Structures are given as C-alpha cells and as structure tokens.
Amino acid sequence: MTLIFSGNDYKYEIEGIMKLFIPASRFKYIYSDSIDVSDSYAFVCSALDGENTRLSVKADLYGKKAERELVVGKDDSVDEELILSKLLYQAMSEITGIKPKWGVMTGVRPVKRVNKYIDKGLSYDEIRELFSKEFYCSDEKFDIAYKTAAVQRKLMQTVDKRSFSLYVSIPFCPTRCSYCSFISQTISSAKKLIPEYIDRLCDEIRFTGQLAGSLGLALDTVYFGGGTPTSLDASGLARIMKAVSESFDVSKVREYTVEAGRADTITEEKLRTVKANGCTRVSVNPQTLNNSVLEAIGRRHTVEQFYDAFDIAAKIGFEHINTDIIAGLPTDTPDSFYSTLDGLIRLGPDNITVHTLSIKRAADLNHAEDKPIVLKSPTGLMIDYASDILPINNYQPYYLYRQKNMLENLENIGWSKPGCESLYNIFIMEEIQTILAVGAGASSKLVDLEGKRLQRVFNYKHPLEYIKHFDLMLEKKKETVDFYAEEK
Numbered sequence: 001m002t003l004i005f006s007g008n009d010y011k012y013e014i015e016g017i018m019k020l021f022i023p024a025s026r027f028k029y030i031y032s033d034s035i036d037v038s039d040s041y042a043f044v045c046s047a048l049d050g051e052n053t054r055l056s057v058k059a060d061l062y063g064k065k066a067e068r069e070l071v072v073g074k075d076d077s078v079d080e081e082l083i084l085s086k087l088l089y090q091a092m093s094e095i096t097g098i099k100p101k102w103g104v105m106t107g108v109r110p111v112k113r114v115n116k117y118i119d120k121g122l123s124y125d126e127i128r129e130l131f132s133k134e135f136y137c138s139d140e141k142f143d144i145a146y147k148t149a150a151v152q153r154k155l156m157q158t159v160d161k162r163s164f165s166l167y168v169s170i171p172f173c174p175t176r177c178s179y180c181s182f183i184s185q186t187i188s189s190a191k192k193l194i195p196e197y198i199d200r201l202c203d204e205i206r207f208t209g210q211l212a213g214s215l216g217l218a219l220d221t222v223y224f225g226g227g228t229p230t231s232l233d234a235s236g237l238a239r240i241m242k243a244v245s246e247s248f249d250v251s252k253v254r255e256y257t258v259e260a261g262r263a264d265t266i267t268e269e270k271l272r273t274v275k276a277n278g279c280t281r282v283s284v285n286p287q288t289l290n291n292s293v294l295e296a297i298g299r300r301h302t303v304e305q306f307y308d309a310f311d312i313a314a315k316i317g318f319e320h321i322n323t324d325i326i327a328g329l330p331t332d333t334p335d336s337f338y339s340t341l342d343g344l345i346r347l348g349p350d351n352i353t354v355h356t357l358s359i360k361r362a363a364d365l366n367h368a369e370d371k372p373i374v375l376k377s378p379t380g381l382m383i384d385y386a387s388d389i390l391p392i393n394n395y396q397p398y399y400l401y402r403q404k405n406m407l408e409n410l411e412n413i414g415w416s417k418p419g420c421e422s423l424y425n426i427f428i429m430e431e432i433q434t435i436l437a438v439g440a441g442a443s444s445k446l447v448d449l450e451g452k453r454l455q456r457v458f459n460y461k462h463p464l465e466y467i468k469h470f471d472l473m474l475e476k477k478k479e480t481v482d483f484y485a486e487e488k
C-alpha cells in the first residue's frame with residue numbers, strides 16, 4: 001500500500017488511520033501531487049485554491065475506490081490533520097464496510113480527553129456527542145471511557161501536588177513469552193549481571209531518595225514492574241525493598257505493588273518477603289486459564305501453578321490481588337477466553353486487567369498484507385464479553401489505555417471491585433503525578449505542580465548499558481531538579 005502526501009506530511013496520523021483497516025500492511029510513502037502507482041494507495045492532499053484550502057483523500061484498495069473532499073477557508077483555524085484523518089476514515093469505511101469502534105481516536109489515552117471535557121463542565125450527553133461527531137467514536141467505547149473517568153476522578157482528587165510515585169524496574173523473566181514487547185532478559189542469560197544490577201539499582205534508589213528529599217516531594221505509591229520482579233530470589237528482592245524504605249519516608253505510602261506476574265517465579269518465601277517489606281498489592285497473572293494457550297505463548301507454567309500461586313498470595317493476606325489476562329492470544333478462542341474470565345470471576349481477585357494483545361510487528365498478525373480486519377473478530381468478541389460480564393460481577397473499569405499495534409485498535413482496561421482500584425495505574429495513565437523511575441528500561445515522567453508541563457527522563461534500556469553508563473545516567477537524572485526549578 002502506497003501512501004501519497006500532497007501539500008502535507010501527516011504521515012504518522014494517516015498511517016495510524018490506515019492501520020485501523022489494514023493492520024498488516026507495509027506502507028510506502030511518496031510525496032507527490034499526482035497518483036502514479038499501480039498498486040493500492042491512499043492519496044492525501046491539502047491544496048490552496050484561491051481563498052480556500054481543498055482537503056481531499058482518494059483511496060484504492062484492490063481496485064475498490066472511494067474519495068472525500070472538504071473545502072475550508074484558507075484562514076479558518078481548522079485542524080487539517082484531523083479533517084484529513086476523518087475523510088480517510090470515511091473513504092476506507094466505505095471501501096471495507098468497517099467502522100472501527102474508537103473511530104479516528106488513535107491515541108493512547110481517550111479517558112484523559114473525557115476528563116478534560118468533564119473539567120470544562122460538559123455533561124455525559126454533550127461529551128458523547130463530541131466523541132461521536134469529532135472522532136466517530138462509538139457510543140459503546142465512549143460509555144466505557146466515561147465510566148472509567150467517573151471512577152478515577154474521585155481518586156485523582158486525593159493526589160497531593162508535592163507527592164510522587166516510585167517505579168522500580170526489574171527487567172528479568174524466567175523465559176520470554178512469544179508476544180513480549182518489553183525489555184526483558186531471561187534470568188539464565190542475565191545470571192552474571194544480576195548481582196551488579198541489584199547493586200546499581202540500590203544506588204539509584206538512594207540517589208533518587210536524595211533527589212526527592214531535596215525537592216520536598218513525598219512518596220505516595222511504589223510499583224515494582226519489569227519484567228517479572230519475582231524472577232529475583234527473596235534476598236535480592238529484600239535488598240531492593242530495604243533500599244526503598246531506607247531512602248524514602250514510606251510512612252505515608254498509600255499503595256505498594258509488586259508484580260509477581262508469572263506463577264513459575266512465585267514462592268511462599270518470596271511473597272512473605274515482599275509483604276514483610278511493605279508490599280500491599282501483588283499481581284499474579286495467568287494471561288489465560290487454558291494450558292494449551294500457555295504452551296503456545298511460551299509461558300512455561302501451567303494453570304494449576306497459577307491457582308497455587310494465587311492461593312499463596314491470598315493466604316499471606318495482601319490487601320489487593322490483581323490478575324492480568326490477554327484477549328487475542330495465539331490459538332485462544334472466544335469460548336476458551338470466556339471460560340478464562342468466568343474462572344477468574346469465580347476466584348474473585350480485587351482487580352482483573354483485560355489486555356488486548358499488542359503485536360510488535362504488524363506482519364506478525366494473522367492477516368495478509370492489505371487485507372482488511374474482519375467485522376466480528378474473535379478478539380473483538382472477547383473484549384465485548386469482558387465488558388458485559390465484569391460489570392454484572394461487581395467490577396468497574398478504572399483505567400483504560402491503548403497501545404500501538406493492538407489487535408483491531410482495541411484497548412486495555414483495568415477492572416476493579418469498588419474501593420480496590422490501583423492508584424499507580426491511574427496516575428501513570430492520566431499523567432497527573434510525577435513518577436520517578438529507577439532501573440533499566442525505566443523512564444521518569446515529571447508532571448509540574450499545575451499538571452500542565454510534562455517531561456520524560458529516560459534510563460538506559462538494557463541492564464548491561466544501565467550498569468556501564470550508570471554515572472552518566474545519574475547526571476542526566478538531575479534534569480528533574482531543573483524541571484522543578486522552573487516552578488519558581
């Protein structure tokens with residue numbers, strides 16, 4: 001598929017729209033005022049025409065054609081990129097017969113937009129209409145975004161502006177899942193690195209403790225993620241958690257999560273250790289309750305191991321247990337997904353997070369190049385089932401986000417029993433609190449006191465780079481001080 005741009009360069013957004021319809025396509029980009037290609041194409045044009053600007057698109061998919069045009073005054077203040085995206089969406093919908101449920105909303109945080117409109121005083125109906133008219137978002141997706149915002153708002157109001165959350169990255173896993181898009185090394189390949197990684201991580205925690213202290217920031221929530229933090233042994237976990245409690249005032253911490261993640265890393269000793277060191281919330285993630293699917297994705301643990309790990313966590317008595325599952329896993333079927341979800345509901349964790357599979361490369365999808373997505377796909381059915389069954393079992397959506405290359409442009413939703421929402425997940429998604437992040441692959445997200453400025457500070461991605469360039473990285477971390485200095 002060739003994307004031809006004339007008078008504009010909205011490459012990122014236009015490609016995003018095309019991927020809603022033909023996710024596996026590889027795109028060629030051409031800048032030209034004419035269409036001179038023999039294969040499928042989309043021509044996206046912005047042209048001055050006297051006192052006007054003519055915005056037009058022409059699309060051709062295997063000979064099926066559609067076009068749209070809109071003329072606006074050349075001095076009108078319009079969002080050309082959005083108009084062209086909408087014109088292309090209309091043309092591609094006509095060709096394929098598909099209307100993606102999020103419309104032209106290709107961004108990560110649709111709930112943030114809902115929150116903005118609520119802040120402006122708009123009602124449910126007014127925002128629904130805006131979502132529909134401006135972004136072609138379906139009422140169904142809008143409704144879930146709105147409900148998510150409604151749950152979040154009460155919790156967002158509890159954030160102290162001088163507080164922050166701490167993210168600790170442990171980028172190791174026992175084996176690599178076939179769909180993984182995270183920076184994570186297998187424990188066996190990283191074995192030699194791990195002692196030094198823990199040393200440096202503890203150093204960075206101490207450094208960050210001093211930084212936060214000098215800025216007068218108070219620690220609010222802690223999140224250990226990765227990777228799978230419980231890939232480390234109990235003594236390694238204890239060392240890192242002690243570095244946290246010695247470097248920060250943890251007396252006011254409202255939530256302390258450790259992603260135990262994979263059942264094959266969980267032991268009673270490790271869970272008792274993390275609880276003794278302050279952890280209040282653990283994730284024990286089955287991803288599916290179907291052994292053949294677990295095998296297909298290379299998780300190397302069984303459903304029975306998940307149940308055992310969950311029982312240990314329940315016995316030890318964490319305040320909250322989260323479980324993650326994924327819709328759209330290779331070899332999974334709607335029926336098998338439904339029984340996974342039913343099984344989890346019977347188990348009754350406080351949170352069930354339903355992810356949609358995100359594929360690293362579009363070519364990994366089960367689609368031929370340029371083949372449109374199907375209307376009633378298995379993954380769509382799985383997500384619809386979750387949205388139907390969870391509310392009637394007392395779970396409400398409390399955070400929602402989307403990622404690049406998610407199957408069918410769907411979403412991830414964290415569901416929670418009332419009062420059991422994870423604060424950290426809301427803060428990171430809605431970008432309302434500074435996250436100071438430590439460890440390889442972590443990135444700090446600085447949010448100013450007014451919640452208007454946002455800056456990221458990246459750590460080195462791979463553990464080896466992280467260790468090698470540690471001093472340089474700490475130097476860079478001082479950008480945090482400059483960021484807060486601008487407040488004055």
Ligand code: SF4
Nearest residue numbers: 173176177180184227
């Ligand atoms: S457990 Fe998570 S981070 Fe680890 S390999 Fe699997 S998907 Fe990647």
